[in-house]
Amino acid sequence: xxxxxxxxxxxxxxxxxxxxxxxxxxxxxxxxxxxxxxxxxxxxxxxxxxxxxxxxxxxxxxxxxxxxxxxxxxxxxxxxxxxxxxxxxxxxxxxxxxxxxxxxxxxxxxxxxxxxxxxxxxxxxxxxxxxxxxxxxxxxxxxxxxxxxxxxxxxxxxxxxxxxxxxxxxxxxxxxxxxxxxxxxxxxxxxxxxxxxxxxxxxxxxxxxx
Amino acid sequence: xxxxxxxxxxxxxxxxxxxxxxxxxxxxxxxxxxxxxxxxxxxxxxxxxxxxxxxxxxxxxxxxxxxxxxxxxxxxxxxxxxxxxxxxxxxxxxxxxxxxxxxxxxxxxxxxxxxxxxxxxxxxxxxxxxxxxxxxxxxxxxxxxxxxxxxxxxxxxxxxxxxxxxxxxxxxxxxxxxxxxxxxxxxxxxxxxxxxxxxxxxxxxxxxxxxxxxxxxxxxxxxxxxxxxxxxxxxxxxxxxxxxxxxxxxxxxxxxxxxxxxxxxxxxxxxxxxxxxxxxxxxxxxxxxxxxxxxxxxxxxxxxxxxxxxxxxxxxxxxxxxxxxxxxxxxxxxxxxxxxxxxxxxxxxxxxxxxxxxxxxxxxxxxxxxxxxxxxxxxxxxxxxxxxxxxxxxxxxxxxxxxxxxxxxxxxxxxxxxxxxxxxxxxxxxxxxxxxxxxxxxxxxxxxxxxxxxxxxxxxxxxxxxxxxxxxxxxxxxxxxxxxxxxxxxxxxxxxxxxxxxxxxxx
Ligand SMILES: Cc1cc2nc3c(=O)[nH]c(=O)nc-3n(C[C@H](O)[C@H](O)[C@H](O)COP(=O)(O)OP(=O)(O)OC[C@H]3O[C@@H](n4cnc5c(N)ncnc54)[C@H](O)[C@@H]3O)c2cc1C
Ligand code: SF4
Numbered sequence: 245x246x247x248x249x250x251x252x253x254x255x256x257x258x259x260x261x262x263x264x265x266x267x268x269x270x271x272x273x274x275x276x277x278x279x280x281x282x283x284x285x286x287x288x289x290x291x292x293x294x295x296x297x298x299x300x301x302x303x304x305x306x307x308x309x310x311x312x313x314x315x316x317x318x319x320x321x322x323x324x325x326x327x328x329x330x331x332x333x334x335x336x337x338x339x340x341x342x343x344x345x346x347x348x349x350x351x352x353x354x355x356x357x358x359x360x361x362x363x364x365x366x367x368x369x370x371x372x373x374x375x376x377x378x379x380x381x382x383x384x385x386x387x388x389x390x391x392x393x394x395x396x397x398x399x400x401x402x403x404x405x406x407x408x409x410x411x412x413x414x415x416x417x418x419x420x421x422x423x424x425x426x427x428x429x430x431x432x433x434x435x436x437x438x439x440x441x442x443x444x445x446x447x448x449x450x451x452x453x454x
Numbered sequence: 455x456x457x458x459x460x461x462x463x464x465x466x467x468x469x470x471x472x473x474x475x476x477x478x479x480x481x482x483x484x485x486x487x488x489x490x491x492x493x494x495x496x497x498x499x500x501x502x503x504x505x506x507x508x509x510x511x512x513x514x515x516x517x518x519x520x521x522x523x524x525x526x527x528x529x530x531x532x533x534x535x536x537x538x539x540x541x542x543x544x545x546x547x548x549x550x551x552x553x554x555x556x557x558x559x560x561x562x563x564x565x566x567x568x569x570x571x572x573x574x575x576x577x578x579x580x581x582x583x584x585x586x587x588x589x590x591x592x593x594x595x596x597x598x599x600x601x602x603x604x605x606x607x608x609x610x611x612x613x614x615x616x617x618x619x620x621x622x623x624x625x626x627x628x629x630x631x632x633x634x635x636x637x638x639x640x641x642x643x644x645x646x647x648x649x650x651x652x653x654x655x656x657x658x659x660x661x662x663x664x665x666x667x668x669x670x671x672x673x674x675x676x677x678x679x680x681x682x683x684x685x686x687x688x689x690x691x692x693x694x695x696x697x698x699x700x701x702x703x704x705x706x707x708x709x710x711x712x713x714x715x716x717x718x719x720x721x722x723x724x725x726x727x728x729x730x731x732x733x734x735x736x737x738x739x740x741x742x743x744x745x746x747x748x749x750x751x752x753x754x755x756x757x758x759x760x761x762x763x764x765x766x767x768x769x770x771x772x773x774x775x776x777x778x779x780x781x782x783x784x785x786x787x788x789x790x791x792x793x794x795x796x797x798x799x800x801x802x803x804x805x806x807x808x809x810x811x812x813x814x815x816x817x818x819x820x821x822x823x824x825x826x827x828x829x830x831x832x833x834x835x836x837x838x839x840x841x842x843x844x845x846x847x848x849x850x851x852x853x854x855x856x857x858x859x860x861x862x863x864x865x866x867x868x869x870x871x872x873x874x875x876x877x878x879x880x881x882x883x884x885x886x887x888x889x890x891x892x893x894x895x896x897x898x899x900x901x902x903x904x905x906x907x908x909x910x911x912x913x914x915x916x917x918x919x920x921x922x923x924x925x926x927x928x929x930x931x932x933x934x935x936x937x938x939x940x941x942x943x944x945x946x947x948x949x950x951x952x953x954x955x956x957x958x959x960x961x
Contacts, residue, residue, distance in 0.1 A: 296792040297799035317521035319692065321828075322529055360791055367790060372890035375867065376536060379893065383785045387517035390781030400802050401754050401780050406633060406641040408509035413654045416459045417506040417665070420689050423463040438642055440629035442601045445752050450514065
């Protein structure tokens with residue numbers, strides 16, 4: 245009986261720790277569960293806080309939203325690995341507690357200072373697999389941060405507008421997923437090679453990044 | 455005669471085809487074979503699992519681009535020594551998203567191949583006509599100064615200052631505008647990737663190209679192969695649909711160094727009496743460092759990889775300039791929070807250079823997994839090869855300071871986050887490293903179906919024909935018996951060119 249009670253208590257605690265209390269993710273999130281979204285959001289905000297030479301933060305650069313798109317574009321097995329990655333970061337406080345009060349709480353519930361120190365612990369760990377886990381998390385978030393036009397703009401890295409020349413091959417196939425009937429070019433549209441004028445900082449910025 | 459291209463939206467039922475030669479994979483190996491055989495008047499079917507991309511399909515966002523164009527979303531990793539490796543899934547294979555570097559393998563390397571692998575006609579002199587044919591077809595030439603941009607020219611300055619040889623990168627590019635976007639697809643269409651060069655030429659010569667079709671096994675009878683079978687695959691989702699069979703007198707596998715061994719293993723281990731299929735997996739692991747300069751470098755502009763130095767090729771490594779989508783390389787910058795942002799803010803003044811190492815001692819293997827066609831990869835970096843990589847890193851640091859960098863960010867665990875002087879950088883030479891200290895990447899892959907004069911030790915002969923069967927050929931980097939010492943694409947295309955001549959002559 246006692247054993248059953250202990251087991252039930254454990255399940256309840258586990259349920260509370262792993263599943264309960266996460267805010268609903270914003271509309272449009274399709275690949276990440278609420279808890280994964282929150283881990284990504286919290287980690288992005290710690291890794292990329294507001295201010296400094298690039299003002300945008302993880303939140304304002306919509307990093308967690310991008311992570312959702314990135315995870316959504318992955319194969320099933322990669323998605324499983326990523327789900328494990330989020331769980332590892334969120335709950336490894338049980339193994340590597342953050343410094344300060346109640347450092348064993350899940351990562352997204354720690355104070356910002358604790359979160360920073362906790363992630364630094366992963367980044368600088370002498371355990372290579374731990375560093376690797378952190379590197380994977382940071383890769384997902386960094387790619388999201390650098391998808392943001394404001395971040396790219398602050399570093400002078402926004403892609404430039406390029407008018408792609410129309411080649412003979414453009415008569416052979418349509419955009420991915422489309423039927424050849426949708427090919428919008430005819431032989432008369434073929435321009436041959438385009439200009440070879442070098443691109444530079446003064447070139448106009450790509451429309452999606454203005 | 456004009457051939458055809460079929461895309462995903464055109465498949466509505468199972469289908470069967472018959473041809474002289476079926477080529478599996480449209481990367482640099484398969485595309486060359488398909489075109490040359492079509493030009494020789496053979497009836498060619500070219501099968502490609504990936505879709506063809508148009509400029510509108512290119513994702514400028516590096517991570518989403520990887521997820522769309524690369525196998526396993528660009529996150530494929532080796533076990534043993536953990537290293538990421540990317541293989542494309544697109545018409546044109548790796549050429550769609552690579553830096554277009556085209557370098558002939560050095561004479562000493564090819565002589566070494568001949569000695570060690572009992573090859574009789576694979577010296578540089580033997581391969582030169584094939585190199586030439588490919589170079590002429592693709593318009594391969596040195597990268598012009600006008601599109602180098604500061605970060606590439608600083609590399610040249612560094613080599614000049616230290617007395618190291620250097621040269622503008624030879625590339626299969628005509629009319630480059632220096633967008634630095636080779637890894638996400640060339641929007642200017644200057645890069646002559648296979649999808650806009652050899653593949654359309656094959657079509658013009660009558661080849662039938664089927665895209666979004668995944669070959670799943672060889673059709674064999676006794677020791678001969680009579681075709682391939684597989685399924686149509688929906689782009690980006692991998693959903694498998696209609697079935698197909700292509701019957702052919704000759705089958706050429708050019709699915710890439712990872713996929714070809716898996717296809718053979720999945721086909722009841724066909725052509726593997728030697729036990730060499732999937733063995734001898736080799737990479738060119740690379741290390742990269744970021745140098746920061748007092749002046750702005752506008753690193754986004756300039757040819758993606760515009761300069762190289764072959765000074766240390768005999769020592770086992772090659773030095774190059776590099777640019778990648780910023781989100782990809784920023785992952786390795788040190789710090790977190792505002793500290794990290796401070797480091798990111800140096801990017802406008804930065805250059806990234808890399809060293810790729812031959813690593814002939816480091817080997818692994820490719821194995822089919824229980825399900826699907828993605829490979830299980832094991833590979834281990836030999837400690838002696840690690841010292842070569844360390845030496846490469848040291849050279850990069852030395853060069854950065856010779857070019858007046860104010861600091862170097864090596865991105866290696868155990869080293870200071872910033873090296874501020876050449877003296878500081880000497881720590882690279884004195885520290886003991888472990889392989890796990892490095893974040894390695896290796897996109898040049900070879901030798902899993904290697905060429906060998908003796909069928910007991912290799913899978914194919916010098917013409918690319920499998921030793922154990924008369925009508926199966928392989929034409930991807932798996933046939934390279936070991937590292938070509940430099941970027942592999944041109945050498946592969948030269949070998950594929952030779953293979954196609956051999957097949958044309960016997961049909
Ligand atoms: C980011 C990156 C940059 C690089 N830069 C350079 C460079 O500048 N210079 C250089 O020399 N090398 C470079 N490389 C390496 C070079 O791209 C490869 O060595 C080259 O593409 C190998 O050609 P391949 O024909 O052997 O295989 P791949 O190019 O991989 O082509 C194989 C093709 O087969 C298809 N395929 C696989 N399985 C199946 C199947 N079951 N059914 C049907 N089709 C299938 C694939 O989709 C693919 O299109 C780079 C690689 C990468 C990833
Ligand atoms: S640098 Fe830009 S323009 Fe030049 S080949 Fe690469 S993608 Fe094309």
